[in-house]
Amino acid sequence: MSRFVVSDHHFGHANIIKYCDRPFTSVGDMDTTLLNRHFETVEPDDVVIHLGDVAMDMRTGEDTIEQMEAIGGDFLVQGNHDVGLSDGQAPFPVVDGCVLTHGEYTFYCTHRPEDVPDHWEGWVIHGHHHNNDLDTYPFLSYDQQRVNVGVDVLGFKPVSLETVTTLIDECDPGTHLKDIDAASDLT
Structure with missing residues (x-):
């Protein structure tokens, strides 16, 4: 069993294709690719921690639950974009x-x-910033101790905590990896 982190799928959200320059022709194409890449990466007994914006679900939480x-x-x-869902409403x-x-x-x-x-001084794993400001919010910023796990910087699939910690161990101070593909040179 491995633990995976991921963020910002935005299932069913047509505007995200343009906003993040995603290489999809439609929402259906995007959603299918996201699901396929997810299941190529994650095994049934793995744990998936999603760091938000599963779907464009601003009202009831139903879309978020369905996609989760x-x-x-x-x-x-x-x-x-998950604000329609509160703890206790979902089976997770x-x-x-x-x-x-x-x-x-x-x-x-x-x-x-x-x-x-404010008191946190260690590493942070986050989403939200997609691929729109890779100078400030790249996949991995060693000096800022931040890891951006938005699907747009992960090749549209989750990343394991094992991979994240291995990459951190391989990095030198000053390392700034814009996306997961840039990390392939380290391993």
Whole structure:
């Protein structure tokens, strides 16, 4: 069993294709590709921690629940497009933030990195910023101790905590990896 983190699928959200310059011709094409890449990566016994914006679900939470169940999501850190869902409504925990540990690393997980508690001094795993400001919010910023797990920087699939910690171990101070593909040179 592995633990995976991912954010910002935006299932069913047509405008996200243009907003993030996603290489899809339609919402159906995007949703199908996201699901296929998810299941090429995640095994049924793996744990999926989603860091928000599962779907464009601003009212009831039904779309978020449906898509989380489709991907086998185990835990949701609520994003700004998941506001229709509250903890207790879903068959999985819904929180504003959480702490994960893997090996010697401890991560604060949140949708928006701006919401990290002031007292937190360690690594942060977040979403929200997609691929729209890779200078500030790349996949991995060693000096800022941040990892952006939005699907737009992950090749549209989740990343394991094992991969994240291995990459951090391989990085030198100053390392700034814009996306997961840039990380392939390290391993």
